[in-house]
Amino acid sequence: MSGQNIDSLFKDDQISVITFSTREATFAIPLEQVKYIEKDVKRNINVGKLDRFNHEVITYQNNAVPLFDFSILTGSRSQFEENKELIAMLNDREKDHRDWMDALDSAIKNSTPFTKTTDPNKCAFGVWYNQFTTNDSDLKEVLDKFDEPHKRIHALAESLLNQAKKDQTQALTALEKERSTTLAELLRLFETARERVRNSDRPIIVFVEQNDNEIGALRLDNIQDIESFSRKDFSRDTSTEGIMKKNKTDFVIEGFLRNGDSAPCMLINCQPAN
Template sequence: MSVQTACRQQVEFGNQLWIVVNIDQNSFAINALDVHDMVAMPPLTRLPGTEQYLSGTINHRGQIVPLVDFRVLLGRKSISETAESLCSLIDQRENDHRNWLDQLELSVKEQREFALATDPHKCAFGKWYDSYTTDDLVLQGLLRKFDTPHRTIHAIAEKVKKYEIAGKFEAAYTLIEQTREHELSVMIELFAAFRQIVREQTRRQVAVILEHEGAQVAFSVDAVDAVEELSAELITDAADVFPVEWKNWIVAIGRRSKTDGLALILDQELFFDLAARVDPSDG
């Protein structure tokens, strides 16, 4: 797919300023002249019977403004769905480690082999932990705190089995219980803090409000990154930069002046076209 196919109109860069926003760890930009305001996400009035990407309406300074969930429009989960999906996964990984210690204890009582992962990198949480990335500095710091207690929990399997072989069953049970009270308790607290931060992120969204000839429409973004100049970026194959299904929303590709990264230029007319499908009086 050529960039001419992907981008439907010519974009004048020059000395123009652009609002660069982040949506699901992708950088998008919209002409600053089209942006009326940017506000922390206000309360949302849901509208029945509308497309999923039409979140509803917000009240901005007394005006009812349709809100487009651009994540959903791009074929991604909404930020609230993404957060709850991640929290559900974390619930499962917490229960895994409760069960891990229960099964280790049971293996001693039944004097059988312990079948669960003893390598901290091979349990379900370890595989997720080693591959998960985030730009959120708070989450990065929190995730680092998991490493020591998680490794310690898995390390006791070998010690417990040595106690079992030596007939020191009480020592094995004591070590398991101490691990529950200390390392597992620490991990449970970290899991709870992780879920809280993830859910709080859904309340940090920003509504970018566009205005044209007196009409307003808003779209939700995860964060506003910068206001900066962009330079034209000539891309032979736009499919290398963004999924082909996004081609209706992207009108050009710009090179960022601050990070040298790419930003996908959004078509502001798209949002007004979508907003025309909403009857604010329904709210």
């Protein structure tokens, strides 16, 4: 198929698109340009680094076609990268609380000052926890369960250090009980949260028809919906012309689609007219 200008994308002043998003924006691809959609099962092959728009190769109907990571094309962070960073952070914060309990144990045994924070809102995890938001309802459900055991952990310092002044043995016994209950619960929640983050990484491969009947593929973090827009819902925006223009993959942002007061999405033409 030869290139299509924006007018030819609308049939009877209507266009159907699949929508998807990055952290920065929502995008749309004309449904008529989509050939096939599948889960990313890592059957692609990495090729040598070509340029900053480095691509991989994947097969479609027994033919090798280029596979582009959409996050790289747009210079945004992929869900995989964000999840990897979040998991690393959860690992670090879990270690913090293991170390916190060890420090409390040492302070009780040796009658030395306890220097870790006793305020659950001021430790590194607490600061992150109080400001973090997510649209993942399953992850939010897990994170909500952190509140009680996390606060209880930090409250141990004052109560057990005071108890140790009267009876060190009882304080250490109580601490060991809290290790096997409250700390164990907190550690289970860290693992559950990490598992939920891992499971949320489900990229999608969309095969699209480009110019001259060529097939290309895009790796997306998600697909949101199939929507229809009228010609009056479209507006050009020259400020988008720099996005993806430097690569040679023939993916061009034509402008914006917007229904009423909903957030706009950027319309990608996989078959731009020359």
